[in-house]
Amino acid sequence: MITKEEIAAAYQQIQDEICVSLEAADGAARFEEELWEREGGGGGRTRIIQNGSVLEKGGVNFSAVEGKLPDSVKKALKVEQSDFFATGVSIVMHPNHPMVPIIHMNIRYFEMPSSFDEGQPLRWFGGGIDLTPHYVIDEDARYFHQRLKTICDQFNADFYQRFKTWADDYFFIKHRNETRGIGGIFYDRLTATDELSWESIFEFSKALGRSFATTYTELIKRNRFKEFTPEQQEWQYVRRSRYAEFNLVYDAGTKFGLETNGRIESILMSLPPTAKWIYNHEPQSGSEEERTISLLKKNINWI
Template identity: 75%
Template sequence: MISKEQVAADYREIQNEICLALEAADGKSSFEQEVWERDGGGGGLTRVIQDGNILEKGGVNFSAVYGQLPDSVKRALKVEEDEFFATGVSIVMHPNNPWVPIIHMNIRYFEMPSAMPGGKSVRWFGGGIDLTPHYVIEDDARFFHNHLKTVCDAFNNDFYERFKKWADDYFFIKHRNETRGIGGIFYDRLTATDELTWETIFEFSKALGRSFIPIYTEMIARNRNKIFTKENQLWQYQRRSRYVEFNLVYDAGTKFGLETNGRIESILMSLPPTAKWLYNYAPLAGSPEEETLSYLKKGIDWVK
């Protein structure tokens, strides 16, 4: 049986691997790090990179926390017990070049011992990775989704389609009627079944975490040297504003962190350093900006 200590240790290793690779890809800035403790139990390691050649701001956070759940979270999870343990790695990267996309990745594990009648524990894995290009480039989108399908297919042939649809539905800004980006995969409360063991789910979680570097270094290599204008950067700031709206209004991880007394700076590290809300902004007809908006919808098949 996989222990929570093993999950946390492997996640911590993945955090370190990703930070080293991102520093090498950026070539200028290094991660600052801060060890923190949570009132009530546990803590984590926040690692932030800023003002780099490529990465204007990014965070790669690890946490392993435990203690008592607030009543609001217990009601949301529909459980009676309040002792919990949660660990995970969460990443958001905001590049300075508008042609390099924003990326988010999260892998996590949650358990509550004896949370169900008869002393049965509750435990699950969750996670996902999604891409938010300021400008959608079809070849990049197809590379991204095909890479994710390859990772998924190594563990279960149904994972990609199930989790891709889940991502389309989850990363949707309802009040704008648009997706946050081009999606990716997302899953939550994934548990063992007769066909799916805990070991398989854990290995899938780690494989997903380790897919981040080959995916994002390829995105950087393809686009880091592209020239951009002030108009391109203004569009980047406008798209960042949508990212902020989603994370503050809809994101479940943000809500969970705030409601369980998590570290505020670590929770909100996903927000970009600069964003703009231009009143009633509309892109020019036939422009790359208008084309990007046409891709911000559910159900696009990127693996064809």
């Protein structure tokens, strides 16, 4: 059986690989690392990159924490046990260029060790990756979703469509009636079945993690040298505000981190460095901004 130590070690390696690739892609900034310990058990490695040539602010964080779940989290997870272990890598990148998209990825593993003694172990993998363009560029959207489908198809023919629909539903800003971006894939509580072993799920998690660097590097290369106007930068700040709204109101990872006494700086590293809330902001009719808003909907087939 795959152990939590093996999973955590693999996630740490993936964090290392992604940081090296992003530093090379940016060409100027370097990650700053802070090692931290969690009161109650475990800790992590927070790595932040700031003020780069294209990466204005981003984080590639690893954590492996354990302890007792608060009653509110037990209720949300619908579990009876209190002991838990959770490990994962969480990434958010905010570029300084309005044509380069925001990107998020998370791969994670959760288990309740006490349940192993009771014969019905509670353990699962979760994760996801989604793209939030300030301006939707169709070619980039197709490239991003095709990359995800290729990875999913290596493990299960149903994964891509199932997890894409899940992402559309999850990354949805209800009070705005719009998706956070163009979606991606999202999954949770993925467990072994007769058709899918724990080893296969773990390999899928690692494959998704290792796809991040090449996927995002390509999107940076395509767009980082395009010219843009002050008005387009302003729109970027407006779109960042929507991203912040989702993470503070709906994001399950943010809520889990706060309710399990996680490190606040690591949890909120997903917020952009600058965002704007302009009262009753409406894009001009026929503009690229209006077109982007029109594409922030569920169930768009990009490939």
